[in-house]
Amino acid sequence: MSRKLDGKIALVTGATSGIGLAAAKRFAAEGAAVYLTGRRQSELEAAVTAIRDAGGTATGVQADSSNLADLDRLYARIESEAGRLDVLYANAGGGGMLPLGAITEEQYEDTFNRNVKGVLFTVQKALPLLGRGASVILAGSTAGSMGTAAFSVYSASKAAVRNFARSWILDLKDRGIRVNTLSPGPIRTPGLVGLAGPDAAQQEGLVDYLAAQVPLGRVGDPDEIAKAAVFLASDDSSFVNGVELFADGGMAQV
Structure with a gap:
């Protein structure tokens, strides 16, 4: 049985943990040859190894998506090795919490x-690498x-x-x-629990609080x-363009 991304070349940025890693694993399981980026080499190597050990095809390129020279190096490698890009999931990103009155220029930048x-x-x-029929997925958020x-x-x-x-x-x-935005609600990732600081009890308290805001209760x-990303990456969504797909348990819908 054919897989949803057989023969496709995919790139997932910020793919060393959380949603990015899950998406890279799913893309590879669905037949894509996946390029992954991350800023930390050791975590990037671990992610690539996990995908390959599961039978997938993965290549890691250390890169910071806000560094244009890193992006040039990344795309030069993809062009040299694959010649094209069929799926781009611009997942890299993040941010911390500061209330108005305490926001700093450093945090903003x-x-x-x-x-x-x-x-x-x-x-x-x-x-230059994206051809007709390519899918671009942008990492949104219910916070937007x-x-x-x-x-x-x-x-x-x-x-x-x-x-x-x-x-x-x-x-x-x-x-x-096609360009679509995938907007998660609260997802148990290192980035989310890290907003509560290093204390495990405070982290669970944050998770419990957020779960109470979600109509599904978790x-x-x-x-x-990652499953929603596969839909947007595949031909199943061939007439889906410009949407914001909320995968949030209903949080932003009520």
Whole structure:
């Protein structure tokens, strides 16, 4: 039986843990040859090994998505080895929590460099490799359309990502490239629990609090987002373009 991504070349940025790693694993399991990026070499090597040990095809390239020279090196390698890119999941990003009145220039620049600048140039520099029928997936968040205390900088950066998709489908309408935003709700990842600090009890308290805000009554698992990413990456979504797909247990819908 054919797999959903057989023969496709895929790139997942920020794929050493959490949603990115889960998506890379799912893409490989569905037949794609997957390129992964991450900033930490040891974690990147571990991610590649995990995918290969499961029978998948994976290549790791150490890169910071907000560093344009790193992106140039990444795409030069993909062009040399694969010649094209069929699926791009611009997943790398992140951010911390600070309330209005305590926001710093450093936090603003770090968050927007990772979530806005990084996404913009990850996609723009990939354009020469993306052909008709390619799928671009942008990492959004329910925070981009909801108010969240002490999270305004991150939320604003994800709202910018949502509009990238809306605008880029117009820029790319003659090329047949689809661009969609995948917006998770609270997902149990190192990045999420890390917002509560290093104390395990505080981390579980945050998870429990967020679960209470979700109509399904729980936080999500990274693999649940990865399954949604496979849908957007595959031909199953061939007429889906410019949408924001919420995988949030209903959190942003009520």
